[in-house]
Amino acid sequence: MRTIIEPFRIKMTEALPITDRGDREALLAEAKYNVFLLDAQHVTIDLLTDSGTGAMSDRQWAAMMVADESYAGSASWRHFEQTIRNITGFKHIFPTHQGRAAERLLAATRLKPGNVVPNNSHFDTTRANIEFVGATAVDLLTPEARDLQSQDRFKGNLDLAGLEKVIRDEGPANIPFCMITVTNNAAGGQPVSMENIRRVKEILVRHDIPLIIDACRFAENAFFINRYEPGHSKSSLLEIAREMFALSDGATMSAKKDGLANIGGFFACNNDDWADDFRNLLILTEGFPTYGGLAGRDLEAVAVGLMEALEINYQRYRHATVEYIAEKLLARDVPIVRPPGGHAIFIDAAAFCPHLAASDYPGIGLVNALYLEGGIRAVELGSVMFGKPASDGGAETPAPHELVRLAFPRRVYTQSHFDYVVEVLDFVHRHRDAIKPFRIIRQPPFLRHFTAHFALAG
Template sequence: MNQNSSSTVQFYNGEQLPLELHKVRVVQKLHLVPVERRLEAIGEAGYNTFQLSTYDVFLDMLTDSGVNAMSDNQIAAMFRADDAYAGSQSFGRLAEAVKEVFGKEYLLPVHQGRAAENIISRAFVKPGDVVPMNYHFTTTHAHIDLNGGTIEELVADEALELTSINPFKGNMDIAKLRDCIKRNGVDKIPFIRMEASTNLIGGQPFSIANLREVRSVCDEYGIMLVLDASLIGENAYFIKKREEEFQNSTCGEILLAMCDLADLVYFSARKVSSSRGGGICSNNKEIINKMQHLVPLFEGFLTYGGISVREIEAMAVGLRETTDETVISQSPSFIEYFIGEMVRLGIPCVTPAGGLGAHIDAGSFLPHIPQSEYPAGALAAAFFIASGVRGMERGTLSSVRDKDGNDILADVELLRLAFPRRVFTLSQVRYVADRMKWLYDNRDLIGGLEFVEEPPVLRFFMGRLRAKSDWPQKLAAKFRQDFGESL
């Protein structure tokens, strides 16, 4: 087929813009409530965007997890679901898709990615263990901690330079990996984890060249390599665009090349296949056997794993669609456009553009707010007041406390604006950029936050905070002055 698989096209005037390679057939009404209501809503939510109701949210850029637009083929597939408790034909079709897309023969279904992390951690992590990884994700960190292990983050130092041209900030530093193994001993390392499109440092990918180096170290020491494939489609897309060896490969071929290097692959279908559910897969039956008994205990029977069979059917179709560059490129191309606008407007952000979302550098945006007052959380709250757009804090608020009760300060302070696949239009993206520019011009009005209710685990989900001054009211008043009461 001679189809344009790129989501970015050049217009006659020379401008390059992302182009939606799909048509809208079902719509959902949105509401842009007045700034007065937005101010009230963020206060009622304890200045935590997770606690906002979508009645008050205009554009929901909190996450891409479970909110990607589903395709017509996915919806159609849901109608043929086989709802048998055991031995479902739907599971068989999912297993076939996993083998086709990931190249793995054995599949354990789970209800989402963090459920896979629970199973893997219970099966392999014991007290005193250390898990090296390129960078952690919050739920991964929590499950390893709960099972008595610790993590070591081994990205290269330059990965934390937010503004750069490094195409593969998600690469693992091999020298750091070897040092980690030498210091801790092979017997204390149950596996090495690589995360595709590293979530917490801006959706940054790793290269296959780097993954091969990690595989070589695993072979040398006899250590299992685990791949978090939740954002593997985006990682494959970036490899095609940025790694010379694979510029003529298809995304499907790149996916297989990545997964072939891993002993165990797990994923959240809420991200990778535009549906809900998840899975753990491997070609090693011995590895699968160490986890298999835990699935009925925590998830459900081995052929549904806590997932609706309708979602299982959608997962199977969605996994195959992940190999389609037309599908997978839509989100990265919109993110690249938005980041380009941020750079043009002088707004600090993570470059190069990554997957999952656009990441605003809250530390540079709000240098007057110390990390102990959660600048990324404050920026998320302020941006909601200014725009009705719900983003997500990825900084110290998403971190944890040490044994003495002190915040462990995050490496970076980011406001993440997620770009779910095929959800937003270009005019909506331009609205987000405009309101971000207004907020940046009025950034001195923004102040810090402090906790009033703090859960012991994953506090960013359910915690409640308060503003340390009346800065939210002053920000809303300035917005009314500039835009008028009607908005």
């Protein structure tokens, strides 16, 4: 059959908050036009993030009921450890309360001021943790990734020539590790090919530089490899994942994505010295190394969820959902990043709002319009999140692209919900001239998009 159905049935429902436009207008003003500051009880369709917002399965809930909450060496820890080792093959595995904790501990133990960390694209918390210790995060997008309309299937790849240049310019000794983010969230949720990972690894081996995989969406990336990369169509997603991790020296992961859990993460590696340093700081800041800030029930939920994310029918359904929405939006001339990524639709806010300059923050204008007209919460991935404020009070450096991401929680919304999202986007697009410019009136020094305050400009 041609119709791809959800590979699950719904056992429990949760009421959606329904508000009217007048309420939403007042709520936006109260939240200083930053949708992160809205209460969830006032959001009808929440596409702010796919991190920790999914619905867990009956198998995950059952596993949580038999969890072992012992402080040290619990049975739930062993289940967690064995599952991750089965997937990744790594010797040392450390649970953390979420992915950014693993990133912070990695940066704190391996980096010093002046170091450089190349990546295909650093997402917000990864970049912030690297920069917080005084190192520099360098994005190495391919030319295809910079072209939002390119139909290349692996636009998440790391630019090999760019990597060679960074190593030449900085010197291998100043690059403690290189990263590859799978899938490449900041570049539109685009996948990375196995061939690209292999060639990156070959370059790094010549210079004795370790490779770390940011594995938040490793199962989605494995699905793209299975579907589009020659030589992998007959491999299971687990086999593909093992091949990816075998090419790396370590991994950080937020299990709130392809762990299908509401909290959790891990760091894994083979290097004994790295593990000792990580373990010592983990005990100081997160907890004992066999729970790492998580309850036993969370360890169980992640262990089950990681394997569920590698089920081909689940991934086929999830990707069909993204493609369905993309086709609907393209038919209505809504400008999106093509091809659609693995976990979200990325709208080109600059093309959507041609009357607004980057300094007007068109992504913030579009995000506010989506909430105002339909109660939909999305997130800006443009010059607010990735722009660089000027240190001398002058003009800031805008981001390469002004994007708005609609991230889809796993196993949460149905087709009619997504049809509603398309309808709202179509309405906002037809009335896009009404989208106003914004300015920042308050911002923190790091990760400003989470808590910044905005006001209508002019």
